Amino acid sequence: MLALPEGCIAAVISFTSPRDACRLACVSTTFRSAADSNVVWDRFLPPDSALSKKDLHFGICNNLIHNGNMSFWFDLQSGKKCYMISARELNIGELNIGDGYLWKWFSTDEARCQFPMPDCRFREVVMYIGPFNEFEVSGKISTSHLSPMTTYVAYLVFAQHRIAHGSGAPIKATVGLVGSNNVQNRTFHFPWGFPRKQQDGYDDDCVPKERADGWFESELGEFFNRGDEDNELLMTISECEDTLLIQGIEIRPKKE
Template sequence: MDYFRLLPEGCVSDILSFTSSKDAAISFAISRGFNSAAESDLLWEKFLPEDYENISSRYVSPRICSSKKELYFSLCDSPVLMDGGTLSFSLDKKTGKKCFMISARELAIVWGVDTPWYWEWIAHPDSRFSEVAHLHTVFWLDIRGTMGTQMLSKRTRYVVYLVFKLAEEHWGLEIANAFVRFVNRVSNREAEEQASTVSLVGENASRRRNLKCPQRRVDGWMEIELGNFINDTGDDEDVEARLMEITQLHGKCGLIVQGIEFRPE
């Protein structure tokens, strides 16, 4: 017996809102206990972020969907641009938590502004943003991105990634340092002392212990973990993620940066 059919309208959506989106989708597929499209929308609206209306008001182009379920899964499968195309927003399909990627143009890149002999800003066919940052040559590599915690999902552990590619000709990117810090709680010096060692090429993984190496994403880009943090109450704080190599001061070339992504663990 399909016991969902015995419940008053609205109860089913209330019950399933405490499960995952995957469980809700399965229940919809096998049960006839959903009496109307309105009840379906009521459920899937509960899987959307509480501040979704505010977020959607900042879209570059509106996301048109025939139902809340379609909207939910479209945001899981296809990030949407907002804030004039400098930020992308999506949902994590497993948890429904918010994901954001800051475009390279919004990052603080040392020597990245008005210095085309160091960094060049170009269009890339695989990027979700209009421009990416292409490193020609620098000795001082320093990239930072900052996100306000009030935009992120509460009570959630986030992992922060640099999303990048390597040009055919690249060098000097074997070793760098990375960290994530709460700007008002942890000083730069403290964070640098606790920074992890990463490789953008992964060639030294067999020779160094505890070296983070890049992973290939489903969209064809690479990502390297910069660090993680817990967004507990979602208070109005800034979290900074930083990648740097400012000690060896050897030449570095061939890094193509799309952005920095904040994604639920």
Template sequence: MERKMQFTLPPTLPEGCIANILSFTSPLDACRSALVSPTFRSAASSDVVWERFLPPDYQDIISRSSLKLSSLDSLSKKDLFFHLCHHPVILNNGSLSFTLDKWTGKKCYMLGARELSIIWGDTDTYWKWLSRPESRFSEVAELKVVCWLDIRGKIDTKTLSTKTTYAAYLVYKFAEFRHGFKRSPVNVQVKFEEEEGGVTSRVFLDPLFVTREQSQHRENGWMEIKMGEFYNEQGDDGTVACSLWEVDNFTSKHGLIIEGIELRPKRNL
């Protein structure tokens, strides 16, 4: 006697359960899941999911800026997340900015030029400070003339996302006329401040000599070049120092414009 096989479909998971599961994934996974079905689309847009993707201290970060948290209350948690991805929050009286990485939700910071230690940066003979409409900061630094180039920035790892590999990038451009950067590389290094030695690389800043692997153009017209990377384990590793210098060939240099140094999660492509 032939036996008939019977199959029963598992019951559909409640939307709240789906949302809770998605909250343990990533912003990218949640957006992809929204394509599965209307139920998944609704779950993937819920505040339960996007609250988990926001940093635990995001309210404190916003409160230290000129923004009012109440002005963002009308946004869903998903809309707030992407607002923080695309609209830098300016901190430290205009010298530091905070954003989120839209793929992972990890914290990104840019040390503005005023947050950096630039040798002779406050001497009118060598550098000038000016505003640029394409910059997120009220001031950037433009090099008038130096032979000794030395730019350094520091950040406390406790402000960054934990268990994350970060890369540091110099964000810069050139004035209409520049000199001293053709065929003249600079030294870059990223390391924990208390670390002995550290890996030093030599890179070109002049776009005529830099490779695509080293530098790229940003959407707002600035360029960026990778200075190095580090792994932030628990956030209590200390202070990370990012350095750029050229002090050996005594070539006169001018025309370099510095917006800042950005630290953001490294993407595994």
């Protein structure tokens, strides 16, 4: 394959992934030149920048957008767009009822001083201080911002607080287009301490999973984005009776 013209090598590499392209660049100087070419990175990014596609890809990975209230990056395996909507960008219920606080906002510095918390992408996090029956969180994102012909999965990203309490009762989640009857409903729960991976008929998708960044995530549902219309994807969580420290809602391509 080393005898092939650089353009042919670049064309082959363009059908892999950003991660594979970086690995193949280590094979030889010819492979590096081919893997760094715009022919390869054109397939991983929209063609709307004067920068080289490789520089643009890595230059905007994990960048904050929307006044610092949303994080944007590319999936290394597929090159598809990923987002996290911060807690501040979400629509949450009433802050308090009577003398009882339902929600309390913390700057990330304040939160780290008061209780252990993993590194956060955003300036603020919010704590739901249950148990109440007024819990509702929702987030929206335009489908035009997502990669076309892609199945996305939405996740609630949160931390377990040391005073976490609650009934462990099922929590309801809904994912679908605004105004559409074709939505996905899911029920999951937070068995605090997470000692049991399967119980009461729940499968692995219905219990929180610890992430590499130290936060936990619970799957809310899936959505297939055709990419031929500009709609709003709505993700809603309700009926929670547990104490949660929420970073946001993450939307990323489903692993094949």
